[in-house]
Amino acid sequence: QVQLVESGGGLVQPGGSLRLSCAASGFTFSMNAMSWVRQEAPGKTLERIASINGAGLDRDYEDSVEGRFTISRDNAKNMMYLDMTTLKPADTATYWCARCHGPHTWGCSINDFANWGQGTRVTVNS
Numbered sequence: 001q002v003q004l005v006e007s008g009g010g011l012v013q014p015g016g017s018l019r020l021s022c023a024a025s026g027f028t029f030s031m032n033a034m035s036w037v038r039q040e041a042p043g044k045t046l047e048r049i050a051s052i053n054g055a056g057l058d059r060d061y062e063d064s065v066e067g068r069f070t071i072s073r074d075n076a077k078n079m080m081y082l083d084m085t086t087l088k089p090a091d092t093a094t095y096w097c098a099r100c101h102g103p104h105t106w107g108c109s110i111n112d113f114a115n116w117g118q119g120t121r122v123t124v125n126s
Helices: none
Strands: 003-007 010-012 018-025 034-039 046-052 059-061 069-074 079-084 093-099 120-124
Touching: 003 093, 018 034, 018 093, 018 120, 034 069, 034 079, 046 069, 059 069
Parallel strands: 010 120
Antiparallel strands: 003 018, 018 079, 034 046, 034 093, 046 059, 069 079, 093 120
């Protein structure tokens, strides 16, 4: 079955950096675009902050993370990453990796992901 397992969350000071990883299994990884989604707290808005197409050549970012976060993937290892720099307290959230429908980023809908991981918590606090 499809599994997505995030890792790399934790506590970091404002201005710091962190790398999140997502290990994927149970499907042909390169055939699906992938996204990172975050939520400040239960009941708050879910944000699709970054997506990458199956080939890893097309990326898009939400405005609040553009220029600070970088999404990438290694199809040979079935891994996706989110490199986060210049972290702010507003970046504090639970972060999930999500599998999109199909290989293109337009298949990445906050309301209709094919699969989600279990999430990893990032706290930005001094």
